[in-house]
Amino acid sequence: QVQVQQWGAGLLKPSETLSLTCAVYGGSFSGYYWSWIRQPPGKGLEWIGEIHPSGSTNYNPSLEGRVTISVDTSKNQFSLKLNSVTAADTAVYYCARGADNAKTGDYWGQGTLVTVSS
């Protein structure tokens, strides 16, 4: 059974860099894209981007330039960095198994609330 566990800093000041990591336990890591999604308080879901263990990435153009997703295949982990954060980046950030040929989003991390405040 696949388990996805995430962690990272929950309180940032404006202009700092958001950094979150997700670890995958069980199942295949190499055969899937792995994604980051965020949800501002009381609002809907926004897809941030994804990475394949080969290193291939896709990002949401709305965040491109500020976002970097990386992978450590030796640990079955992938990470999100978002720089120059503002209050608009306050959200619950989720990691999830991404698209394969059939489905996406079948396994999710528990979510991390990241608050940006001075």
Place this chain on the structure above:
Amino acid sequence: DIVMTQSPDSLAVSLGERATINCKSSQNVLYRVNNKNYLGWYQQKPGQPPKLLIYWASTRESGVPDRFSGSGSETDFTLTINSLQAEDVAIYYCQQYYTTPRTFGQGTKVEV
């Protein structure tokens, strides 16, 4: 970007009745090579991550009750909840994964 538009934004359904949620994509999400629509449906309850209910527009994820069904093709899709149960109160999202960015609908809140 493909824009996903759900309707209605919210609906109230009596227990045991049917709930119907619509999702319209601004572009075709049907991959003609395998004749599959790259459209998923999620259920989200407060304080929890979304849960995948349906993928390929109409294939129920393992363990999902059969009162949940998905239909539609190309740009117009529907999630139907037959015989609504109290535990189905949640926000439901559609998402296209045909291309990146993999966009979500704005969500539909289902209440009793």
